[in-house]
Amino acid sequence: MTKETQEKLNYILNASKEIETYNHACRILSYDQETICPVKGMETQGEVSAFLSNQAFKIAKDEKFTEAAEYLYEHKDELTEWDAALADQLHRTYIKEKNITPEKNMEISLVYNKAFVDWSKAREASDFSMFRESFKNVFEMNKEIIKLRDISAGGSVYNQLLDDYERDITTDVLDECFRKCKERLLPLLEKIMKSKKNIRRDFLDIEVTDEQQANIAKWLLETIDFDLERGAFTTSEHPFTNGLGKDDVRVTTHYYPNYFIGSMYSIIHEGGHALFEMLVPEENHEHFINGGKTMGMHESVSRLYENRIGRSKEFVSLIYPKVCEVFPQVMKDVSENELYEALNIVEPSLIRTEADELTYTFHVIIRYEIEKALFEGTLSIDDVPKVWNEKYNEYLGIEPENDREGVLQDVHWTFGFGYFPAYAIGNMYNAMYYNRMKNEIDINSLVSKGDFRTLNNWMAENVFKKADRLSPSEWIKEITGRTLTADDFLDYLEEKYTELYNL
Ligand SMILES: [Zn+2]
Known part of the structure; x- marks a missing residue:
C-alpha cells in the first residue's frame, strides 16, 4: 500500500469510528423510543437524536471525507478485503447522496413525514383518498431522487429502487421468480382449500398472561x-x-x-x-x-x-x-x-404480516405488480385500491372490505417503493x-x-461470514454455487403441504 493510500485509510477509519459513535448513541435512543420512553419525553429525545445524527452526517459529508473515500474506492486493489468492502459501501452511499443538498434532504424528510401522518389518518378512517396526495408526492420524490444520481448504466427507475433494498435484483429476475411461484403455488393452494383435512385450532385463542x-x-x-x-x-x-x-x-x-x-x-x-x-x-x-x-x-x-x-x-x-x-x-x-x-x-388472509408461509408470497407479488405498473405508467394512482382488491381476489380468493385491511395496511409507501420483494x-x-x-x-x-x-x-x-462483504448475488453464489431461483423454496412448500394436507 502506498503512503498516500495508508493516510487516506487512516483518516477514513478514524472518521468512521466517530460516525459510528454517534450512530450507536442514536440506535440506543431509537430502541428506547420504541420501547419504554414515556410519551412526553419523546419530543426532547427526538431532538437529541436529530442532533447526534446530524453530527454524524456532517462528518460523512465533509469534503475531506468524501475525497478520501473516493480515493480508496479507486485504489481498492491496495486494500484488504475488509477495507475494500468499506470503500465499496462508502462509494455506493456517495453516488446516492452526492447531489442531495441539505435543502433537498430536508424537503425529502418533510414529504415522508407528511406522508406518514396522512397515512395514519387515512388508515384510521379507512379512506385511501386521504392518503392519495401524499402517495403521489412520495412516488414523484422517489423518481426525482433517482434522477439526481448521475449514473448512466443504472437501468429503469424502478430497477434502481429495487437495487437500493436488494442489490442486483431487477424486474427481469423477479418476474421469473414470481411467475414460477404463481405457476406452482396457485394449484397447490387450490388443492389445500379443497382438502378435507381438519386442523384443530380451538386452543389457539385461549387467553394467556x-x-x-x-x-x-x-x-x-x-x-x-x-x-x-x-x-x-x-x-x-x-x-x-x-x-x-x-x-x-x-x-x-x-x-x-x-x-x-x-x-x-x-x-x-x-x-x-x-x-x-x-x-x-x-x-x-x-x-x-x-x-x-x-x-x-x-x-x-x-x-x-x-x-x-x-x-x-x-x-x-x-x-x-x-x-x-x-x-x-x-x-x-x-x-x-x-x-x-x-x-x-394454510389460509388466505388479508393482512401480510399475519400470513402463513405459503400464502405470504402472494402478498408480496401483489405489491410488486402494483409498484411495477405504477413506474411503467400503466396504472394510475387513483386505481391502486381497485387493483389491489382485484388482485387479492384473483390470487387468494378473498377481498378486503375496506382500505384499512387492504391498500392502507403497510407503512412502506410513506417512504418509498421497491422494498417488498426483499x-x-x-x-x-x-x-x-x-x-x-x-x-x-x-x-x-x-x-x-x-x-x-x-x-x-x-x-x-x-x-453470515461474508454477507457484509459481498453483493447478494455473489453471496448466494458463494454459498450454493447457483444464482437466485425460486425452485428450492417451491419444492419445499409442495413437499411439506402435500404431506400435511394429505393431498
Ligand atoms: Zn424480519
Missing part, C-alpha cells in the same frame, strides 16, 4: 442459543431487532393475550435476525462494514429460524414439553401433532442454502436435540 409469554420468549431465545450476555429483549408495538453494537443486540416482541403463538414466533423471527448480527466476524466491527447486509439476506435468516426450522416437526417436538408446562390452560388436551398442524395452517426473496435464499446445509450437517437431529450451537456455527461459517 404476559408473564407466561415472557417466560417462553426467554426460553426460546436461550434454546436457539441467543446470547443473553450480549443481547436483551423486551416488548414493543411492532417487533424488531436492533444491532446496537458488537456485543449488544436487542430484540422485541409483542404479547397478544388471545394468540400465544404470535409472540413465540415473532421472537424466533427476531432471534434469527439477532443471531445474524451476533455471529458476524469481529473484523466487521473494526472495519465498520456491518451495514453491508441486505434486507433479503437478513430476512432469509430470520425466516429460516421462524419457519423452516421453527415450524418443523423436530422443533415442535423440542418445544412441546415446555409449551405444555408454560401454558397448561391452553395445552391440557393438545397433542404434539396437533400443535405442529396448528402452527402450519421479503419474498429471503425465503428463496434460505431454501437454497438449506439444501446445502442438510448435506453437511444433520439438521433434523440437531434441532431435535436442541443443539443450536452446531447449527448456528454452520450458519456463521457459510452464510
